[in-house]
Amino acid sequence: MKKLWGGRFTLSAEEWVDEFGASISFDKELVNEDIEGSMAHAAMLEQCGIIHSEEAGKIREGLGLLKEKAKNDELEFSAKYEDIHLNLERMLTELIGSAGGKLHTARSRNDQVATDMHLYLREQVKELILLIAEFQETVAGRASEHVETIMPGYTHLQRAQPISFAHHLLAYFWMLERDRQRFEEMLKRINKNPLGAGALAGTTFPIDRSCTAALLGFEGMYENSLDAVSDRDFILEFMSAASIMMMHLSRFAEEIILWSSQEFQFIELSDTFSTGSSIMPQKKNPDMAELIRGKTGRVYGNLVGLLTVLKGLPLAYNKDMQEDKEGMFDTVKTLKGSLRIFSGMVGTMTVKTSNMHSSVTKDFSNATELADYLAAKGVPFREAHEIVGKLVLTCIQRSCYLADLPLEAFQDAHPLFEHDIYEALDPNTAVERRNSVGGTGFIEVRAQLVKAEAILEEV
Numbered sequence: 260m261k262k263l264w265g266g267r268f269t270l271s272a273e274e275w276v277d278e279f280g281a282s283i284s285f286d287k288e289l290v291n292e293d294i295e296g297s298m299a300h301a302a303m304l305e306q307c308g309i310i311h312s313e314e315a316g317k318i319r320e321g322l323g324l325l326k327e328k329a330k331n332d333e334l335e336f337s338a339k340y341e342d343i344h345l346n347l348e349r350m351l352t353e354l355i356g357s358a359g360g361k362l363h364t365a366r367s368r369n370d371q372v373a374t375d376m377h378l379y380l381r382e383q384v385k386e387l388i389l390l391i392a393e394f395q396e397t398v399a400g401r402a403s404e405h406v407e408t409i410m411p412g413y414t415h416l417q418r419a420q421p422i423s424f425a426h427h428l429l430a431y432f433w434m435l436e437r438d439r440q441r442f443e444e445m446l447k448r449i450n451k452n453p454l455g456a457g458a459l460a461g462t463t464f465p466i467d468r469s470c471t472a473a474l475l476g477f478e479g480m481y482e483n484s485l486d487a488v489s490d491r492d493f494i495l496e497f498m499s500a501a502s503i504m505m506m507h508l509s510r511f512a513e514e515i516i517l518w519s520s521q522e523f524q525f526i527e528l529s530d531t532f533s534t535g536s537s538i539m540p541q542k543k544n545p546d547m548a549e550l551i552r553g554k555t556g557r558v559y560g561n562l563v564g565l566l567t568v569l570k571g572l573p574l575a576y577n578k579d580m581q582e583d584k585e586g587m588f589d590t591v592k593t594l595k596g597s598l599r600i601f602s603g604m605v606g607t608m609t610v611k612t613s614n615m616h617s618s619v620t621k622d623f624s625n626a627t628e629l630a631d632y633l634a635a636k637g638v639p640f641r642e643a644h645e646i647v648g649k650l651v652l653t654c655i656q657r658s659c660y661l662a663d664l665p666l667e668a669f670q671d672a673h674p675l676f677e678h679d680i681y682e683a684l685d686p687n688t689a690v691e692r693r694n695s696v697g698g699t700g701f702i703e704v705r706a707q708l709v710k711a712e713a714i715l716e717e718v
């Protein structure tokens with residue numbers, strides 16, 4: 260079969276070799292972007308007098324038809340034509356004849372594919388920004404129901420200090436907020452026009468790159484043709500931010516898994532987001548959360564994969580770069596799926612507030628309150644820490660908690676202890692009073708919620 264680039268070849272390629280080199284099985288995802296890019300290119304060629312209006316009209320018509328067919332899933336791609344660009348060009352030529360062959364004037368697949376990828380990622384990132392915001396909204400909504408729900412806060416997965424459950428949820432809100440900002444901020448780098456760079460060196464034709472930039476909605480263009488066709492840092496930036504976001508989701512997923520275990524019993528996931536076991540009838544497994552934690556691995560893998568593909572490449576385009584696509588598509592798909600599932604999972608989970616609360620009455624997470632109590636009365640904090648540590652030890656020896664000790668035991672430890680320590684030891688008081696800025700105190704958590712809601716209104 261004669262190739263579109265077959266002029267200088269004498270032997271025709273073998274099918275299995277073609278198969279190996281082809282990217283159509285995955286880059287067909289770029290069909291709309293490729294048509295859009297071609298439309299803009301043809302319009303520019305016409306405007307600059309490089310092709311006749313009549314030819315441009317035919318190209319426009321043909322591309323319009325292909326667009327329609329793509330919408331109805333009627334295009335039949337073939338590995339014989341290697342990639343989306345050559346498949347579409349062949350179809351166009353079949354439709355409109357030799358005018359189709361003019362479309363590639365002053366263009367190379369190298370600037371064409373870069374353009375497609377920029378257009379694709381720009382749209383996907385915009386969609387992801389909205390999905391992140393939707394998830395943030397769910398998180399903030401659940402938080403607003405639980406400002407006064409007290410739970411143990413942990414460090415080293417050991418009970419540390421009691422906190423508000425809303426505060427814990429809002430920690431994820433702010434992580435997601437930075438994730439969203441990262442996606443917003445990368446848009447200005449994604450939204451640059453590589454078209455017109457040609458294969459690597461620009462072109463002798465009097466093209467107008469700002470015209471295609473405007474038609475494609477790009478703000479500005481790549482200033483260097485070699486850079487335009489050979490870098491994929493815009494994808495790497497996307498994948499880096501995606502990896503960071505998945506790390507956040509994975510940590511949240513891990514907590515969901517822990518909280519829904521028999522050991523914690525802090526939440527129960529809705530049946531919709533859980534699965535059973537084929538052998539153990541009692542099981543209700545947090546599969547979706549586990550899957551999100553697991554899928555984080557492929558998102559990291561896609562990032563490291565592309566970094567590795569690019570690291571040794573001489574300028575400009577190399578076929579290695581065809582390997583940039585599947586990871587990008589996969590990352591987009593994984594992020595969208597994970598965000599949707601997570602939002603549903605958090606939005607529908609049952610919070611077992613009484614279990615959360617009763618666990619903070621049976622631990623030593625109020626020990627800091629006692630140390631603070633003495634420190635507030637002028638005892639150096641280090642000394643107070645030591646005294647309370649001894650009281651905790653006494654409790655452990657007597658198999659009780661701090662609030663179970665009689666006042667005399669406290670006063671033996673330090674004469675400044677008075678009856679109001681029992682009030683200080685109450686986990687509610689402990690949380691309510693922590694109103695330093697960004698703290699877990701109810702007033703501060705409500706202030707956070709106000710800020711969170713204001714942010715979401717802006718999105």
Ligand code: ARG
Binds near residue numbers: 576578581
């Ligand atoms: N399918 C190719 C890719 O995705 C398109 C660019 C091909 N350019 C070339 N000179 N072979 O990388």
